[in-house]
Amino acid sequence: MRVLVATQLAGSYSKIAGEIIPRLVSSNIDVMVVSIPPSILPLQWKVGDLCYCVKGKNVKFVFNIRRREDLQAITAFHPDAVLNIYEPTMLVLKDILFAASTLKDTAVREGAPFIGYFTLDHYPLRGRGQAQILDDLFDFVIPVTSYEGRLARERLSRCKVVEPVPYGVDHAVYNPSAWSASPMGRKLKEVREFKVIYVGTGSPYKDPGRWYRVVGEVARRGVPVRGVLKLSTAVGTSSMPADVSVLEDVNQLAGKIEYVLGWLDDRELAALVSACDVFLTLSTAEGFCLAALEAQACGLPVVLPDIPQLREVYGDSALYVKREGTWYSGLGGFYVTSSVEDAVEKLVLLYEDAGFRKEMQARSLANAKRYSWDESTAKIIKILESVAGRR
Template identity: 30%
Template sequence: MRIALLTYSTKPRGGVVHTLALAEALARQGADVTVWSLGRGGDDAFFRKVDPAVTVRIVPFAARDGEDVGDRILRSITVLGDAFRHGDYDIVHAQDCISANAVGTCIRTIHHLDQFTTPALAACHERAVVEPTARICVSAAVAAEVRDGWGLEPTVIPNGVDSARFEQAATDVAARRRWAEELGEYVLAVGGIEPRKGSLDLVEAHARLAVRRPDLRLVFAGGETLFDYRDYRAEFDRRCDELGVRPLILGTVADDELPSLVAQATVFAFLSTKEGFGLAAMEALAAGVPVVARDLPVLREVFGNAVTFASTHTEMADALGAPTDAERRERGHALARAHSWDDAACAHLDFYAEHARAS
């Protein structure tokens, strides 16, 4: 079976991480897998090495001065679509709105649903939900949103987690010491400064926490995005100044350094306002780090009693500063280990075979 997985970027965003891990797991099951993506900013490879059993196709995508977000997304669709050839594959599986629009007839994984105010982007989002021939969601909560919004019935296949990688990082004393010496004790958030990640709420919570834990630093890692969050970042900076919060913003962290950064964290903050699964939080659980998550139905579904949920800034602060719960830590380990990429790949192969029979 010749499978094409398509994603929109080579950078370390959640959907891209998912695509590469799934591709490698499919290849371990004997599938012939090719990953397609746009090479933004001159990239000719992904943010990490990819198993050579997976074929990689990077389509050049040059930056244009003065291009707004909407035009860049529409051009992304055109460039990727012009390069891709359907006839080379038995299964075409798009992992996001851009690639689903680019290739047309496909299977689509809907990680989460977005809301766009620009008519052209709203139309792209709509097409990427309704036009695929079949849909996968990584959680039942997102599948329910699709069912309620469009009357469609996606199949739920949860994410896998590279649990062993983050468990090993927890035992890497030298790598963890480097972060401890540089950062001290810290609250970690992964995903950059953006509305969907609840970055402003984390600043508000940290300001309350700092009253009793002034030694506990606030650290952000990651942040690659297609969207323009300058106004949100300006509000973030303004509020940090007002509250006296001095976060350390690391930007994109090298893939081989991220597990030890996560493993050394005192607590992992996962205050997203919208998620499909929560892979970064699951990786933190694998590393034995307590997680504080926003109280969302999808996160209740995925994490159950393995994390601490909070809704208000005060609740968030209290949870971030709470002592480590050994029983919860063990539940987190067990939950992360239960999510295997090989299991996810087998479920995808079954789905592909059924889809091929029905087509």
């Protein structure tokens, strides 16, 4: 079977694709990767998220679908299926939609199904016109949770919604002792403060300002806290967010936040996470929160926003922050905001009650064991085999 995988070259979706693609290749599936959005500088990604994950594998790359020779290479590949793994909200951008539509034309000519595998939270399905784009473009969608699968079936009419396939975790990399394999991990482990980590972007919908407020309030409660921020950045960059100093000053956190910038491979990231004490995110919207699952595999308790998808994935293995309200994005998306006071109480409880902290650590490890990239990829392969040649 020949599978064309369209994905981003950096960010969380490239990491997901980077877990799936080598496993497809190991299952004797011929894979070609095409960049969405098109990249005019392929060399800058040679040590990046996706290329790091698939190096040494027999994978063909197409970086710029606008180039005639790249488009000819895709046509000559004769895919049996096209698997799209990228942020679906990008499809509202004209250039991205054009690239995806070009791939869809290739799929139609080859009789190959056009399949999406991504989170389908409220925004892609309820955003103005976005559900229609998904319905028109994709033949099949693989949701990540049952909740999003039900939501997709309500919103999509032509596109078929198959059974959900959750994301996974590589337990050989993400585990409680990962910190010992890295100088960075060993150094952070020696810090005797209560280390609260967040891994992700600094996008407004992640509500980083509220994260700073919570850590600041925990410090004012007398907890010797240290915030650890691993902010996702493009490969080769290490820029500090412009508003960091303001957030530190307002919340009296000068000298209490450790920033880890630049790109880390999985082993370095696992070392960083496993050296901390608790994972905290107050994001206003999440489809799965893979970073929290990786933190659980490292044995960390996780404190999360109270969102239906996360309740499904994490069950009673996580602590959920009470909703403080919702706000409307203006584009059809409703977002949850979390209570600062409740988040503070949960972090203080984890710090002060060692028995409760150990219980949540055990729950985290047990929940993480339910998820595996090997199992998830096997499910995706079964779906690909069942729909290949069907549209």
